Amino acid sequence: MKIAIVGATGAVGHELLQVLERSSLRFDELQLYASPRSAGSTLPFRGQDLTVQVTPEGAIPADLILASAGGSVSKALAPAWVAGGALVIDNSSAFRYDEGVPLVIPEVNGEAALSHQGIIANPNCTTAILAVAVWPLHRAFGVRRMIVSTYQATSGAGAKGMQELEEQTRRVLNGEPAQAEVFAHPIPFNLIPHIDSFQDNGYTKEEMKVVWETRKIFGDERLQISCTAVRIPTMRAHSEAITLELERPATPEQARELLGQAPGVKVVDDPQAKRYPMPLNASGEYDVEVGRIRQSLVFEGGLDLFVSGDQLLKGAALNAVQIAEYLQQHGALKAAEPARTTVPR
């Protein structure tokens, strides 16, 4: 099996290489594509230096394309990739809301991936981190209402977002005024309650993505979800404060036990020992940290929790590779021939 990464030199592309290196996915060849600006550079992968090629206008000679070059690139080129026989796992929002496109988090709705028509969408980072943590509770207790406030890292705007945070923080500490190019306002020692474009209803697209995507992934259009999405001056893990109204009452102990057994989740919930989810610890981790689990004070039998997950991993690269792993495990993706020895996680 041949895999291609489109957008290999971006922040998510970088993580895709790291995750693939540790993945049990069996494949024979890895091709890297990016814009002409980055083409010709090399990236290391399992001891080799792979050369980055210019993303072609048409088909790509690969069985699986992991696309992470933005919505406009995916929108323009994915149909040609599919026509050329490739399966596309797309990290952009270009196809997420299309009826024939499964939107997949393997821990939640992996089986949806099996019914693709050439394109599988990878969810928005905030949604992915949220859904992994909330799904086990939804299945056991039935979420009726969900109120989410996010604390999103600058990595959500790619490598240049993290770079702007670092460079502009240096400026501020040197007594110079901060400038903003990637973000709408200076980000050092500030927050910005504005991610993606504003919609007619006053919510941002980022906030509505959480509503639309969680409903689609959970397969439950009745779910009532409200989100406030806020950019804060952190590097690469998103955090979220979540309040849940449940159909069947749950105790924090029940939630802790359930989440302790849930895949993709790490319960970090020992307040007396000062252990709770934080970007500092969640960055670089595959699992989403869940903690501060407590009985809701506004919904009887409801729950409050706090999560922190790596935006570039479960929020992007890791989930994409996990979709591919799921497909291969279910015989829905060619394996390499002969099978290669793989580096265990």
Next chain:
Amino acid sequence: MKIAIVGATGAVGHELLQVLERSSLRFDELQLYASPRSAGSTLPFRGQDLTVQVTPEGAIPADLILASAGGSVSKALAPAWVAGGALVIDNSSAFRYDEGVPLVIPEVNGEAALSHQGIIANPNCTTAILAVAVWPLHRAFGVRRMIVSTYQATSGAGAKGMQELEEQTRRVLNGEPAQAEVFAHPIPFNLIPHIDSFQDNGYTKEEMKVVWETRKIFGDERLQISCTAVRIPTMRAHSEAITLELERPATPEQARELLGQAPGVKVVDDPQAKRYPMPLNASGEYDVEVGRIRQSLVFEGGLDLFVSGDQLLKGAALNAVQIAEYLQQHGALKAAEPARTTVPR
């Protein structure tokens, strides 16, 4: 009238001097007190250098004492101050929940200040910023449930909190590991969902303060409030994402109009022009910024909003001075004799 500031050299003490300088409060003398460590230093006030004295063990020869030296100092000394004839406006949490102690935000329940028995409590910073913004909506539409997620600045831990953020951020940018002394964990490029001590119910005291204090200030024990309090790497303005269930439905337009006329509130809500509340703008401002006003997606006729207010001003020093101004305007506090010319705001 003689005013004394206890804790004059702290972050709130510093702001008390600034606010008093611009205040219309009439008084003849200002005394400054602090711990022995800071005594002997001078602080400028209206062109004079005032010498900081050691806080005495007993009574203080002042008519009004603005106390901001922490809960243990207030707890130990306020009874003696009151016995000595002074009125105490206390910034700590020492007396906030005592039945005979009014907890006052002049824009909300100024009249409660008139029935003091020697001590008036100044609310917790998060509560003050929240209450100024939510009170007009509560009065008009009746808040039933309120879900709050906070984005709190390091100034909440005093001058040393802001100093730790700055110093440790420098270390991280120099490639050195961040250290934590004031906060439970390193704060640069991180967040910490832990402010004040954990309670038996899993909530922090900071989170419960918002519940207890908002109910007391609004005079409504039925109010259902849930809070998640999070420290983020900002300097001195707290922000809060607020979701409101209302007894009577409200539109964002109605809320905007109502809040546009509310004292202490500045509506900053023009998303298309990228105008919304942010710490960057709210820092140093007297008014609490309110924006991102939108129809709730989980409560029919409810509202979502985002606020940002200066933790050291409306969250502390400003509100204390405003309580004194309210009392003087209502003849419940001695005026200076003869009246001084004051510097207008």
